[in-house]
Amino acid sequence: DIQMTQSPSSLSASAGDRVTITCRASQSISRYLNWYQQKPGKAPKLLIYAASSLQSGVPSRFSGSGSGTDFTLTISSLQPEDFATYYCQQSYSAPPTFGQGTKVEI
């Protein structure tokens, strides 16, 4: 199975900050990388698919980049509603695997 490693595990930020979360795959996954946001007690929400494509309805302050083994999720200007946990997930090969999550806190 492909291992996905996110960093950091948690971070503290303020509204308006630029935030970057990194995801690394244990082998090359081309651009088959997706990002999710999860708030407490809720199901995850798809933000970015195929490394950099913005899911419909997701604000443009979210962006993704990367290919191969290294990927980044960037929030350009953190909003109060963005405090949540973020997960990356590879869809290059079955079984799909998730990172351990990054909690973005105030």
Place this chain on the structure above:
Amino acid sequence: QVTLRESGPALVKPTQTLTLTCTFSGFSLTTSGMCVNWIRQPPGKALEWLARIDWDDDKYYSTSLKTRLIISKDTSKNQVVLTMTNMDPVDTATYYCARITNPQSSGFDYWGQGTLVTVSS
């Protein structure tokens, strides 16, 4: 619109078999490329993918859990069923079903609200 909803027991005893049903609407599991997945999340922990069934009835399972899992579908009822045998307290988690329209190039775009399953005697 697309919706998914998980149903099943909230409490199971150790060694019992868990059966969960995902009832969906707004799409058909006979459409080429369409897949339904099961994903779980223990309290306070990360997401873990469990199983997937495709429009053509191909099935995929978690490497570590494949001996305990069976996934099936009933397209006439718009339902996907997951069976997990020999339940253990470590299987306590919220179980989600989620749709994917292309297993490689798209993410899980619609999710159910999740159902919490507690394994305890």
